[in-house]
Amino acid sequence: MHVIAIVNLKGGSGKTTVATHLAARFARLGHRPLLVDLDRQKSSADWVERRQEGLPRIDSIVLDTDDLELPRSHPFVIIDVPAGMKKRALETVVLAADAILVPVLPGVFDEAASARFLAAVEEFKGVRKGRRPVAVVGNRVKRGTAAERRLDTFLDGVRFPAVAKLSDSQFYLSAAEQGVTVFDLPVGRVRKALEEWKPLLSWIDEGVGG
Numbered sequence: 001m002h003v004i005a006i007v008n009l010k011g012g013s014g015k016t017t018v019a020t021h022l023a024a025r026f027a028r029l030g031h032r033p034l035l036v037d038l039d040r041q042k043s044s045a046d047w048v049e050r051r052q053e054g055l056p057r058i059d060s061i062v063l064d065t066d067d068l069e070l071p072r073s074h075p076f077v078i079i080d081v082p083a084g085m086k087k088r089a090l091e092t093v094v095l096a097a098d099a100i101l102v103p104v105l106p107g108v109f110d111e112a113a114s115a116r117f118l119a120a121v122e123e124f125k126g127v128r129k130g131r132r133p134v135a136v137v138g139n140r141v142k143r144g145t146a147a148e149r150r151l152d153t154f155l156d157g158v159r160f161p162a163v164a165k166l167s168d169s170q171f172y173l174s175a176a177e178q179g180v181t182v183f184d185l186p187v188g189r190v191r192k193a194l195e196e197w198k199p200l201l202s203w204i205d206e207g208v209g210g
Helices: 015-028 043-050 087-096 108-122 146-157 170-178 187-207
Strands: 002-006 034-037 059-062 076-080 099-104 134-141 162-167
Touching: 002 015, 002 087, 015 034, 015 043, 015 076, 015 099, 015 134, 015 170, 015 187, 034 043, 043 059, 043 170, 099 108, 099 146, 099 187, 108 134, 108 146, 134 146, 134 187, 146 162, 162 187
Parallel strands: 002 076, 002 099, 034 059, 034 076, 099 134, 134 162
Antiparallel strands: none
């Protein structure tokens, strides 16, 4: 079983978008992934309910952050971690994961909050000892803007590798409503988006398995 946690204590960073896309990608490869929703809003679980019939199967479960016991029946488990999780519960998630992805939005407030979060993650035992790989993902990036340039400066300054930048696109909003992802649509419609996901997927495949 391979476990990937999508984490940032700053709300609105796009964790659910990343989590649902990774689950869909593993499903497309022929695996049957489990999407674990730790958020009381149940955004990931609701997304699975909206998936169209005939798409590759994704299982989902909603768990309590205070009692995190992962089922061991799936080859890939994606954990969608809510904002504002308590430190002890967060450390439990980090210890359960084989890899941690941290989405970061452009903007001074998001970058500052993410910097504090990443500093806290560095102190967790598994991360500190190099047993839990961590990577950062730039999310909802408007290309060619001052905000992108500032985000690039921020990403260059963090300890963990920045493995992708995902563009700000209305596609992700409409896809969320329909329960689909870039991995569920014809390549011709989403070619540019797929290219942006490639370095992130390579990092996961090399470190976790795909």
